[in-house]
Amino acid sequence: MTDPVHDVVERLAAVELGPGCTNFFNHEVPANALRRHNLELYLQEMLDRRPKVLLVGEAPGFRGMRITGVPFTNRVILGGPANSFGLFGPGKGYVLPPEAAGVAAEPTATVLWQVLEEVGFLPLLWSAFPWHTHKPGQPLSNRTPRPSETNLGTSFWQELAELFGVTSIVAVGNVAQHSLQRSGLSAPKIRHPAHGGRSGFKQGLEQLLESGMQA
Numbered sequence: 001m002t003d004p005v006h007d008v009v010e011r012l013a014a015v016e017l018g019p020g021c022t023n024f025f026n027h028e029v030p031a032n033a034l035r036r037h038n039l040e041l042y043l044q045e046m047l048d049r050r051p052k053v054l055l056v057g058e059a060p061g062f063r064g065m066r067i068t069g070v071p072f073t074n075r076v077i078l079g080g081p082a083n084s085f086g087l088f089g090p091g092k093g094y095v096l097p098p099e100a101a102g103v104a105a106e107p108t109a110t111v112l113w114q115v116l117e118e119v120g121f122l123p124l125l126w127s128a129f130p131w132h133t134h135k136p137g138q139p140l141s142n143r144t145p146r147p148s149e150t151n152l153g154t155s156f157w158q159e160l161a162e163l164f165g166v167t168s169i170v171a172v173g174n175v176a177q178h179s180l181q182r183s184g185l186s187a188p189k190i191r192h193p194a195h196g197g198r199s200g201f202k203q204g205l206e207q208l209l210e211s212g213m214q215a
Helices: 004-014 032-049 075-079 107-119 147-164 174-182 198-210
Strands: 053-057 124-127 168-172
Touching: 004 032, 004 147, 032 147, 053 147, 053 174, 075 107, 107 198, 124 147, 147 174, 168 174, 168 198
Parallel strands: 053 124, 053 168
Antiparallel strands: none
């Protein structure tokens, strides 16, 4: 019997990307094994919890998922202390790669988890482009993924939505919304928490929860 979570991660690792993109799950870099391990842990734990909502963001940042392998996290979140959901922290089995030491924590991830705790809501998290896009020749930078790039990620969020049996998919920001629309899905959009978007992101979540969206 195959492990669907492992299969998803291995397919992520096998995708060949163009210039200005980094597949931080591929088998060519030894430290990527830790990121694959971390993502499998996260997806398996979330599969056990069966969330009914999938939040789709834009793309991993170089100080966030690019380091940890887990959507919307950074080294501080992954390493603990444990958040109120009991998802991360000591004893959960996550391992940070050597290059995580000294990397500033991705602020968007910190804001997102603060808000999720405040509203008591734990969705499945993912990205329209689940690899890292960066400026040419500057791997330690972030770049908005192009439509042709986010198209590469479509089958992955679709597969996760089916695997988890989610009933609601929500776009976090314009890039995610446009990517979902190109696949034929009309999904609600909330403000991305980056660049001063904390209050808008929280307000959007609260409105969706008030409208009857179930976690």
